[in-house]
Amino acid sequence: MNTVTLANDSMTFPSSGTTTTSSVNKTDVDIHSVVEELKRAKQAVGKPFLDNPKFKTRDVNVYYNQTKQAIFNASLDIGRNEVIAMIGPSGCGKSTYLRCLNRMNDTIPGTKVTGDLLLDGEDIYAKDQDPVLLRARVGMVFQKPNPFPKSIYDNVAYGPRLHGLAVNRSELDDIVEQSLTKAGLFNEVKDRLNSPGTGLSGGQQQRLCIARAIAVSPEVILMDEPTSALDPIATATIEELIDELRSSFTICIVTHSMQQAARISQRTAYFHLGYVVEVNDTNTVFTNPGHRLTENYITGRFG
């Protein structure tokens, strides 16, 4: 298959107009040669693989509309109880990769995923795997807070009710209270659990969505730029929360902000044009990147 032309059709190099800084290698601006190089690399630099990972993904390819390829041979592991940050220019496939991990891509007609994706050694794309149950194990928090048009209580109780996690009302009450507490929201909303979730502030709404996700006790929480719609104070609150949640969950977070990735993650994966370029300890990635493209990105040369 002619991957190069496909990539060319589907990917746009981020802000190629502004990357004329002298230190950027001329060839980095030429998508053809970058893609050729990434294709030859076969494997990300750094330490993409772990012993006994939570998620093991190998040679993952994702196609939209049957033909347009968005992820190329992505192979990396995600460790237990770690926060892994996925960074990279817009359109490089971070969200697409993330959405493979709970099969949210299934909800987009015409999407095809190939390769191995194992959760605790179990193939999540196996024929007998129920994506609905998988999504209870691998929860998700989205870019824009999206509480349901229901009360705060009903928002958090949504998942437990779906999956029958509580046998009676008092158990449900407990789950709701615990989830809201874990999400650091309980004290703010305990007097108005029955008022609509959509009436909260943006930051509170996002924490409500986190509470909603953890109410079904997932093993992994995927977060796709969870703070990009929030102000700095709400962002700081959520970052603290993510750090606390790490003890109970594995967290994969896509972020725009390199400072955020540096602050909250233990490992970082750098994506470029649909390829995983580099995966390593966050410290190493930001202080001593192993790939020229990663370095260009974190030093701000790609914007």
Place this chain on the structure above:
Amino acid sequence: MNTLPLLLVLLVLALFSFFLGRKRSLAVSKGNRGNYRAPNKLHSLPSYYGYSAMIYAVLPALIVLLLWSAISPVLIAKNVAASLPAEIHNAGATQVELTMNRVESMAHAGKIDPTADPIQQAAAQHYLSLAKNSQNIKTALVLLIALGGLYLGWKMISPQFRARNQVENVVKGLMILAASVAIVTTLGIILSVLFESIRFFQVVPVSEFLFGTHWSPQTAIRADQTGGSGSFGAVPLFAGTLLISVIALAIAVPLGLMAAIYLSEYAQPKVRAIAKPTLEILAGIPTVVYGFFAALTVAPFIRQLGEAIGLSVASESALAAGLVMGIMLIPFMSSLSDDVINAVPQSLRDGSYGMGATRSETIKQVIIPAALPGIVGAFLLAASRAIGETMVVVMAAGLSANLTANPLEAVTTVTVQIVTLLTGDQEFDSPKTLAAFALGLTLFVLTLILNIIALRIVRKYREQYD
């Protein structure tokens, strides 16, 4: 000049004054258009000065023209009637009216019938000369005002003149006028219906109309006739309307809603591209065709079916009318609901799927609640249509005002009775005719209440969920 050529002249004048105004604005600003600080910088764009000159020239002239055209025929007719010889006046008001009808028709035709009554001929002559005078004065006045307005508008143009604000004000005025036409018409209809109803209620007590259970509006037309006693208890009509509407909605709401959910949530794009327009074709079929279908196909079918299982079914039944009306309302319900379901943001669906909900759980617990205000709105609109629908019921449900809850019997509805009361020879002020207005008023009040409830519900949910 006649009104039409005069209007044409005004139109030409309008164009002319636009260009004149525009030109003058450029002249007074001495071409200082772009320079912000120039002392004679125009306040507005040149075309606004053009529009402003146009408004000055045409608007007052147009108003005078319209007023004159509306009032002068009335005044002329009055004058001519007053000048009729005393013998006609002595013969009574009807005679005057009759003569004036003849005179006016001769005058409007423009030629005087030489075989007509000489008095009428003379009056028509008089009428024509008055009309001619009026026409001339009108032409002169309108042209004078238009030219005067143009001069004034032209004089006014200076760099400081705020043409833009003036034009905006006039445009706003036109908008208000347009809005008030609709409101005034509605008010007029309501008032006329109200007054006729009051006349009806002077003959038939309100309580009998609202709570009487017997409807038989046949009254004697003349004193020497023997006719029905005429009883005006409207309860059977409202019961019939309710029965048919309930049947129709019981079909249209679930089917329409499910069709909408299928189309927006389950259907492949290809299926949707074909199914949605097809469904909308149903909405384009004239109701009389549905009525035909109901009377000739559905009603006999129901009758046979009923007989086969030993039920007696009237050849015209509420069930037939309700069924067909329900089918008629499906596209209405489905396309409105489809719109509101599609308007539910994708992020809510993602949120629900992300929690491990299936498609149907997502629809039941997230999408429908989020779309509920719109769905309720669609339901109430469908209900209003069901209540107001006439044609299907005339053809399929019959005319007999039975007070029954049995859908297999013939019933009649409010709208059908209005039609039958107003068609046919009747004196306009007989209770039978006036009853139609009372029915119309009651129907209007009912739909109004329905709409108010709809608005309330929609607003309540909006407040909660936005």
